[in-house]
Amino acid sequence: MKTLYKYVFAFTLLFGAASTAWTQESTFFLENFDGVTPPALPFGWEDASGEWTTSSSVASSGSGGNNLTIAGAQPATIQTPVLNLAGLTSGTIEYLARRTSTYPQDSLVVWASTDGGTTFSITLLDRGEALPAGDGSYEMISMTVPNELLGQSNIVLQFSALGGTTSGSNLRIDDVQIVGEGDPTAGNSIFGFSTEASTLDQATGLVEVPVFLDFENVESLQGLQIDVSWDVTELTVSNLVPGTAIDNAADWSLTYNTEGTQLDAVLLGNEGASLAEGVYDPLFTIEFSLPVTSSSMEALVTLNTVIGSLAVATGDDAGLLLGQQNHTITLDPGDAVFSPDATELDAGTISTASTAEVALVVTNTGNSELVISDVVGTNTLFSVSPITTTIAPGLSQDVVISFTPSFTAFGLQSTILTFQHNAAEGSTDITVSGTGTGGRGDASQDGAVDVLDLVLGIDYALGITVPDANQLSSADLFPFDAPDGGVDVRDLTVLSQAILSGTWPDGLPLPVLPAASAVGGKKDDASAHVQSLISDTGSTLTLSTVAPVRGVQFTIAMDAPFEEPELPVDVHPNLHTQWLYDAWAGELRVLAVRMDGGYLGAGDHALITLPEHTKEQSMQLVSGMAIIEGPERISLGWLDAEETTSESEEVLDGDWIGVPYPNPASAMLDEDIRVPVRLTERQHVLAEVFDLLGRRVALVQDRTLDRGDHVLSWNGSDHNDQPMAAGMYLLRVTTAGRDVTRVITIR
Numbered sequence: 001m002k003t004l005y006k007y008v009f010a011f012t013l014l015f016g017a018a019s020t021a022w023t024q025e026s027t028f029f030l031e032n033f034d035g036v037t038p039p040a041l042p043f044g045w046e047d048a049s050g051e052w053t054t055s056s057s058v059a060s061s062g063s064g065g066n067n068l069t070i071a072g073a074q075p076a077t078i079q080t081p082v083l084n085l086a087g088l089t090s091g092t093i094e095y096l097a098r099r100t101s102t103y104p105q106d107s108l109v110v111w112a113s114t115d116g117g118t119t120f121s122i123t124l125l126d127r128g129e130a131l132p133a134g135d136g137s138y139e140m141i142s143m144t145v146p147n148e149l150l151g152q153s154n155i156v157l158q159f160s161a162l163g164g165t166t167s168g169s170n171l172r173i174d175d176v177q178i179v180g181e182g183d184p185t186a187g188n189s190i191f192g193f194s195t196e197a198s199t200l201d202q203a204t205g206l207v208e209v210p211v212f213l214d215f216e217n218v219e220s221l222q223g224l225q226i227d228v229s230w231d232v233t234e235l236t237v238s239n240l241v242p243g244t245a246i247d248n249a250a251d252w253s254l255t256y257n258t259e260g261t262q263l264d265a266v267l268l269g270n271e272g273a274s275l276a277e278g279v280y281d282p283l284f285t286i287e288f289s290l291p292v293t294s295s296s297m298e299a300l301v302t303l304n305t306v307i308g309s310l311a312v313a314t315g316d317d318a319g320l321l322l323g324q325q326n327h328t329i330t331l332d333p334g335d336a337v338f339s340p341d342a343t344e345l346d347a348g349t350i351s352t353a354s355t356a357e358v359a360l361v362v363t364n365t366g367n368s369e370l371v372i373s374d375v376v377g378t379n380t381l382f383s384v385s386p387i388t389t390t391i392a393p394g395l396s397q398d399v400v401i402s403f404t405p406s407f408t409a410f411g412l413q414s415t416i417l418t419f420q421h422n423a424a425e426g427s428t429d430i431t432v433s434g435t436g437t438g439g440r441g442d443a444s445q446d447g448a449v450d451v452l453d454l455v456l457g458i459d460y461a462l463g464i465t466v467p468d469a470n471q472l473s474s475a476d477l478f479p480f481d482a483p484d485g486g487v488d489v490r491d492l493t494v495l496s497q498a499i500l501s502g503t504w505p506d507g508l509p510l511p512v513l514p515a516a517s518a519v520g521g522k523k524d525d526a527s528a529h530v531q532s533l534i535s536d537t538g539s540t541l542t543l544s545t546v547a548p549v550r551g552v553q554f555t556i557a558m559d560a561p562f563e564e565p566e567l568p569v570d571v572h573p574n575l576h577t578q579w580l581y582d583a584w585a586g587e588l589r590v591l592a593v594r595m596d597g598g599y600l601g602a603g604d605h606a607l608i609t610l611p612e613h614t615k616e617q618s619m620q621l622v623s624g625m626a627i628i629e630g631p632e633r634i635s636l637g638w639l640d641a642e643e644t645t646s647e648s649e650e651v652l653d654g655d656w657i658g659v660p661y662p663n664p665a666s667a668m669l670d671e672d673i674r675v676p677v678r679l680t681e682r683q684h685v686l687a688e689v690f691d692l693l694g695r696r697v698a699l700v701q702d703r704t705l706d707r708g709d710h711v712l713s714w715n716g717s718d719h720n721d722q723p724m725a726a727g728m729y730l731l732r733v734t735t736a737g738r739d740v741t742r743v744i745t746i747r
Contacts, residue, residue, distance in 0.1 A: 025091075025179055025180060025181060026179065026180070026181070026182065026184045027177055027178070027179050027184070028083070028085060028087075028088055028091065028178045028179065028180065028182075028184050029080075029083050029176070029177055029178040030175070030176070030177040031045075031080070031175075031176045031177070032062070032063040032065065032066075032174065032175050033054050033065070033066040033067055033068055033174060034063060034064075034065035034066050035304050035305065036054055036066065038053065038054045038055050038056055038066055039053035039054055039055065040054060041053070041054060041068075041078075042054075043081070043305065043307070044080070044081025044082075044317075045078060045079070045080060045081065046078065046079050046117075047076065047077075047078040048077070049074070049076035049077070050076075051070050051072070051074055051076035051161075052068060052069070052070050052076060052078040052161075053068075053069060053070075054066045054067065054068055054069070055067060055069045055172070058098065058172060060096045060098070060138045060172070060174035060175065061096065061137075061138045062096050062138070062174055062175040063174065063175050066174075067096075067172045067173060067174040068159075068172065068173040068174065068176075069170055069171065069172045069173070070161045070170060070171060071164070071167070071168065071169065071170035072163065072164060072166075072167050072168075072169060072170075073163040073164055073165065073166065073167065073169065074163055075160075075161060075162050075163045076161055076163075077158055077159065077160045077161070078158070078159050078161075079113075079117055079156050079157060079158040079159070080156055080157045080158075080176070081156070082116050082117070082154060082155065082156055082319065083155040083156065083157070083178070084153045084154075084155070084186075084187055084188050084319065084321070085145075085149055085150065085151065085152050085153065085155050085178065086151055086152065086153040086186045086187035086188075087151075087182040087183035087184055087185065087186030087187065087188075088145065088149075088150055088151065088178070088180050088181075088182040088184075089150060089151075089180070089181050089182040090144075090145065090150065090180050090181050090182070091144075091145045091150075091178055091179055091180015091181065091182070092142050092143065092144055092145060092178070092179060092180060093110075093124060093142070093143050093144075093145055093157070093177075093178050094140060094141065094142045094175070094176075094177050094178075094179065095140075095141055095173050095174065095175060095176040095177070096138045096139070096140055096141070096173065096174040096175050097130070097131050097132055097138065097139060097141050097171065097172070097173055098132070098135075098136070098137060098138045098139070098171065098172045099131050099132065099135050099170075099171045099172075100135055100136070100164070100168070100169055100170055100171070101135040101136070102164050102165045102166045102168065102169040103131075103135075103164035103165070103169040103170060103171050104162075104164070104165070105128055105131045105132070105133055106127035106128040106131075106162075107127070107131070107161060107162040107163060107164065107171070108125075108127075108130040108131045108159065108160065108161055108162065108171060109123065109125065109126060109127055109130060109159075109160045109162070110123075110124040110125040110130050110157065110158070110159055110160070111123060111124060111157070111158040111160060112124050112146075112148075112149055112155060112156070112157055112158070113154075113155065113156040113157075113158065114148060114149065114152050114154060114155060115154060116154045116156060117156035117158075120156075120158050122146060122148055122149070124143055124146070124157070125141070125143055127162075129141075129143075130159075131171060138172075138174070145178065145180060153187050157176075159173065184321075185214075185321075185323075187216065188216065188319070188321045189213070189214060189215045189216050189217060189308065189318060189319060189320045189321065190212075190213075190214040190320070190321050190322075190323040191211065191212070191213050191214075191224070191226075191283075191303075191306045191308070191320045191321070191322065191323060192211065192212065192303060192322055192323030192324035192325055193209060193210070193211055193212075193301075193303060193323075193324040193325070193326070193327040194210040194211060194212045194281055194282055194324070195209075195210065195324075195327065196324065196326070196327060196328065197327065197328040197329070197330065198327070198328075198329055198330070199329070199330040200288075200290055200329065200330065200331050205289050205290060206238060206287050206288065206289050207287070207288050207289075207290070207329050208241075208285050208286070208287055208288075209285065209286045209287075209288060209301060209327050209329070210243065210281070210282030210283075210284075210285045210286075211226075211282060211283055211284060211285070211286065211303075212245075212279065212280060212281035212282060212283055212323075213275070213279070213280040213281075213283045213320075214279050214280075214323070215275060215276075215277055215278060215279075215280065215318075216277055217277060217310065217318060217319075218277075219310040219311060219312055219316070219318075220274035220275055220276045220277075220310070220311045221269075221274055221275040221308055221309070221310065221311065221318055222268070222269050222274050222309050222310060222311035222312075222315070223266065223267065223268040223269065223308070223309040224266070224267040224268075224283075224306070224307070224308050224309075224320075225264070225265070225266050225267075225305075225306070225307040225308075226263075226264075226265050226303060226305060226306050226307075227262070227263070227264055227303075227304045227305035227306075228262070228263040228265070228286065228301060228302065228303055228304065229261055229262045229263070229301075229302050229304055230261050230288075230299050230300065230301045230302065230329075231261065231299060231300050232261070232297060232299035232331065233260070233261060234290055234331075235261070235288050235289075235290055235299050235329070235331070236258070236288065236289055236290075237256065237258045237263050237286060237287065237288055237289075238287045238288065238289040239287040240254050240256050240265055240284055240285070240286055240287070241254075241284060241285045241287060242254055242284050243280065243281070243282035243283050243284045243285060244282070245279075245280035245281055245282060245283060246275075246280065246283065246284075248273070251269060251270050251271070251273035252267060252268065252269055252270060252273060253266070253267070253268045253269075253270055254266075254267050254284055255268075263286070265286075267283070267284065269311070272311070274311040286301075288301075288329065290331055297331045298328055298329065298330055298331065299328070299329040299331055300326060300327075300328055300329075301326070301327040301328075301329060302325060302326055302327075303322060303324075303325045303326075303327075306320045306321075306322055307320070308320040334366060334367040334368040335366045335367065335368060335423065335424055336364055336366040336368045336369060336370035336371070336391075336393075336421070336422055336423045337364060337365040337366035337370070337423055337424075338362060338364070338370060338372075338419065338421050338423040338425070338428050339362065339363045339364070339365045340360055340361070340362050340363075340428065340430060341360065341361040341362075341363070342360065342430075343428075343429070343430055343431065344430075344431045344432075344433075345358050345360060345401065345430065345431070345432045345433070346358070346432075346433050346434065347382075347401065347402075347403035347432060347433065347434030348434060348435070349434070349435040349436075349437060349447065350403060350404075350405065350434065350435070350436060350437070351405075351436070351437050351438045351445070351470070352405045352406055352407050352410050352436050352437065352438050352439045353404070353405075353406065353407070354404070354405075355402050355403065355404045356402070356403045356404075356434055357400055357401065357402050357403075358400075358401050358403075358432065358434075359398045359399065359400055359401070360398070360399045360400075360401060360430060361396050361397075361398055361399075362391065362396065362397050362399055362419075363391075363394075363395070363396040363397075364391040364392065364393055364394065364395060364396075365393075365394070366393055366423065367393050368393060369390055369391065369392055369393065369422075370390065370391040370392075370393075370421060370422065370423060371389075371390050371421060371422045372386075372387075372388055372389050372390070372391070372397075372419055372420070372421045373388055373420050373421065373422070374387060374388065374419075374420045375387045375399075375417055375418065375419050375420070376417070376418045376420065377415045377416070377417045377418070378415050378416045378417075379413060379414065379415035381403060381404055381405055381406070381409055381413050381415070381434075381436075382401060382402065382403050382413075382415040382417070382432055382434075383401070383402045383404070384399060384400070384401055384402075384417060385399070385400050385402070386399065401417070401432050403432070403434035403436075405434070405435075405436020405437075405439065406436075406439070407439050407440055408439060408440050408504075408506075408508055409436070409439070409508070410435075410436030410437065410438070410439035410440075410442065410447060410511060411435065411436060411439070411442075411447045411448055411449075411510075411511020411512070412433065412434075412435050412447060412511060412512075412513070412514060413433065413434055413435070413436060414431060414432065414433040414434075415431070415432050415433075416429050416430070416431055417429070417430045417431075417432060435447040436511075438470050438473075438474055439474065439511070440474065440477070440504065441453055441474060441475070441477060441495055441498065441504075441510065442474045442511075443456040443457055443460070443467065443471050443474045443475040444456060445470060445471065445474070446513075447511060447513070448511055448512050448513040449495075449498070449499065449510040449511060449512070450499060450510075450512065450513070450553055450625065450633075451499065451551045451552065451553035451591060451593060451625065451627055452625075452627050452631060452632070452633055453474075453475070453495065454492065454495055454496055454499060454551065454591070454593055455550050455551050455593060455627050455631050456471070456475065456631065457475045457487055457491060457492050457495055458492060458593065458594075458595060458597060459597060460472070460475055460487040461487050461488050461489060461491070461492060462596075462597055464597050467487070472485075472487065475487045475491060475495075476491060477491045477494040477495055478490035478491045478493075478494050480494060480504075480505050480506075496578055496591060496593075498510055499553065499591055500578055500579070500580040500589050500591055501580060501589075502589075513633075527545065527546050527547045527634060527658040527659055527661065527676045528543065528544070528545040528546075528547060528549055528552070528626040528628075528634060528636055528637065529543070529544045529545070529636065529637040529638060529639045530542070530543060530544075530552070530554055530556075530607075530621060530624060530636060530637070530638055530639070531544055531638070531639035531640070531641070532613075532619055532641040533641075534613070534614065534615050534641055537609075537611065537612075538609055538610050538611040538612050538613045539609070539610045539613035539614070539615075539641070540568055540606050540607075540608070540609045540610075541556075541590065541606075541607045541608050541609075541610070542604050542605065542606050542607060543592070543600065543604070543605045543606075543607055543626075544603075544604050544605075544639065545600065545602060545603070545605070545626065546602045546658055546676025546677070546678060546709050546710075546711065547602065547626075547628050547629075547634070547658075547661065547674065547676055547711070548599035548600065548601055548602070548628060548629060549599060549600045549605075549626045549627065549628055550593065550594055550598075550599050550600075550627040550628065550629075550631055551591075551592060551593030551594060551626070551627045552590070552591075552592050552593075552607070552624065552625070552626045552627070552636060553589075553590070553591050553592075553624065553625055554589075554590055554621060554622075554623065554624030554625070554636055555587050555588070555589045555590075555621075555622040555623050555624065556587065556588045556590070556619050556620065556621055556622065557586055557587055557619070557620045557621075557622050558586055558587070558588055558617065558618075558619055563610070563611045563612055563613075564611075565579050565581075565588075565608040565609060565610055565611075566608065566609045566611060567608060567609070568606035568607070568608065568609045570606050571605075571606050571607070572594075572600060572605055574594050574595060574596045574598060575592055575593070575594055575595075575600065575605070575607075576592065576593055576594075576595045577590070577591070577592040577607055577608055578590070578591045578592070579591070579608055587622060590607060590608060592607050593627075599629070602676070602709045602711065603709060615641050619641065620638075621636070621637075621638035624636030624637075624638075628661065629671070630662070632662065634661065654680060654737055654738070655677075655678065655679055655680055655683075655735045655736070655737040655738040656677070656678040656738070657675065657676075657677055657733045657735070657738055657740040657742075658675060658676035658677065658678075659675075659676075659742065660673050660674065660675045660731060660742050660744055661673070661674055663742075663744055663745060664744075664745035664746065664747050665716060665744065665745070665746050665747075666746075666747070672713040672714060672715050672716070673713070673714045673715075673716060673731075673744060674711050674712065674713050674714075675687070675700075675711070675712040675713075675714075675731065675733060675742070676709065676710075676711055677705075677709070677710045677711070677712055677733065677735070678708070678709050678710075679705060679706070679707050679708060679710065679735060680707060680737065681707050681736070682704065682705070682706050682707050683704065683705070683735055683736040684703070684704045684705075684735075684736070685701050685702075685703065685704070685705050685710075685712075685733070685734070685735050686701060686702050686732075686733070686734045687699075687700035687701035687702075687712050687714075687731065687732070687733045687734075688700065688731075688732050689714065689729050689730070689731050689732075689744070690729065690730045690732065691727075691729055691730075692727075692728060692729075692730070697718045697719065697724065697729070698714065698717065698718050698719060698724070699719070700712055700713075700714045700731070701733075712733070714731075716746060724746055725746075726746050726747050727745075727746060728743060728744070728745050728746075729743075729744045729745075729746065730742070730743060730744070731743075731744050
């Protein structure tokens with residue numbers, strides 16, 4: 001494809017203020033020969049002999065690419081298109097030249113014409129001056145523009161080669177240019193891009209690139225042809241739109257053809273339509289389109305060629321020069337949006353060495369591809385698939401999160417999964433939890449290791465109950481690194497020490513139930529409580545219960561050091577009590593359990609004594625639980641410290657009605673539903689059961705009871721001794737001092 005000579009202008013405003021001062025050096029003419037396919041010559045260059053060609057061999061040290069060359073002994077001349085130097089006040093003519101050793105240095109002369117190439121009367125470089133002294137490498141040849149050429153508008157340069165000494169002799173010329181001071185636009189018609197840059201419109205997928213014409217000529221313009229190329233293959237031309245600067249677009253034909261990353265376009269006036277002198281901005285607009293892309297990029301659009309024809313019979317060249325030749329399009333793909341269907345997920349409960357799965361649905365609600373490049377988690381028990389993926393706009397992807405607890409890492413586990421992606425925020429955190437059961441020490445198979453597991457271990461050791469294979473595996477802790485297949489006092493020792501310290505002998509922590517960390521401080525919060533009874537000799541931690549208790553475990557925060565705890569004189573003979581004081585945490589941990597498989601009955605039971613401890617040294621229950629029949633856990637409450645003496649009797653401060661247990665209860669009526677009651681005096685007690693419509697369906701208690709602790713029992717039957725249907729019921733207990741209604745669920 002042919003190309004016009006190129007003009008590069010170093011100015012800030014293409015049009016506008018007439019007082020623009022041209023103080024910096026400008027390029028008035030530049031030809032690097034790279035806009036053609038060898039051996040073709042650039043548009044406007046004339047070689048009557050046909051000896052001159054372009055070649056991509058022996059690239060120059062300047063622009064590289066193609067160069068102008070002639071070979072052999074045949075003399076031949078070549079001349080440039082007509083150059084307009086009307087605005088040039090001073091400058092230089094430069095080019096790179098190379099010769100072989102058989103092409104004499106004095107075999108090139110450079111001439112100039114001021115009459116458009118009719119005569120060449122000005123010698124610019126004579127024999128011996130136009131080629132480098134050395135051979136085999138490019139050198140810059142430069143000369144000052146003579147005064148005869150300054151301010152002239154009809155200049156042509158001529159290179160006259162005199163020939164080499166052999167058929168292989170050759171010379172090469174590249175990067176012919178005229179640079180200097182002055183106004184490059186003076187007396188010229190300029191065509192180019194109206195703006196330097198634009199951005200793809202995400203809503204339409206299009207970007208508009210306008211072109212302008214600043215036309216100066218006594219004759220009007222009949223036609224225009226351009227050659228445009230770009231460097232991003234995804235970018236395509238969708239349309240050419242006539243500009244508003246043309247009075248009647250219908251009088252003009254605007255046609256184009258695209259091939260790959262190149263556009264050829266022609267604007268031609270119909271039936272004598274032409275453009276007079278003036279500025280046409282935009283003359284027309286090139287619309288480019290781009291499919292969805294996953295990353296930002298820039299495309300450089302280059303105006304390579306412009307050819308204009310005047311509205312005269314001979315179709316004379318309009319002498320259009322290239323103005324703004326490059327235009328940058330920012331290809332912004334828009335935003336991908338990471339939209340998960342949840343930020344917190346629960347994989348559920350699963351036994352150790354098994355795997356539970358939960359799906360996270362990620363939707364890309366943006367208008368660009370969402371690329372998930374990695375997923376990083378904080379807990380190796382959780383894995384993700386897939387870790388990398390690409391989600392198109394509007395589509396979703398299921399991400400499967402797997403939870404596999406191990407024998408030593410189980411219980412309530414959680415992880416923060418950080419999804420790294422290309423959306424605006426860069427990453428998204430998803431919290432996933434799961435509970436593993438049946439690990440080391442978890443004889444209850446519920447994901448926690450505490451006093452309940454110790455109670456079960458005692459039953460296994462005493463032969464009260466026989467563990468299944470999973471229970472035995474969890475309870476068999478001795479030898480610690482190689483269990484022996486049985487449960488005895490040594491296994492119980494390992495477990496009790498671990499419960500007190502919170503860690504196993506290998507340093508791994510024990511899993512606990514979340515509910516064990518929240519304990520109330522009022523009497524009605526639980527049916528078993530711990531209280532500090534303060535006397536002259538110290539403080540005794542006492543368990544107060546209205547339900548039979550198998551064992552307790554609790555932690556108390558203490559704000560002052562104390563002497564080594566002691567067992568009270570009146571401690572239950574079958575109650576095994578252990579304690580540990582963590583000085584760093586300021587916590588006293590207590591573990592007490594009936595080692596014979598029996599229960600502590602309703603009432604008060606001394607656990608440990610803290611010598612010299614006074615009421616001024618505060619205590620606070622951090623966590624606690626008691627084990628009742630079942631066996632099952634109940635929360636352990638805290639009663640405020642009370643001063644007492646060895647002779648005094650506890651004074652009750654009002655009737656107390658506890659929480660029904662078990663609740664929910666089984667519809668199979670495996671056991672009675674019991675309600676602990678404490679009375680301050682002998683009185684009548686009424687306990688009734690109502691359905692949710694307010695109808696009384698059962699009478700539990702209707703008689704006088706003595707002062708003290710009692711347990712009311714209901715077998716789950718109605719007035720006709722028929723089992724109650726599954727559902728919710730209201731249990732109302734009325735004493736002289738209290739009237740309490742509790743919700744009971746039967747399932």
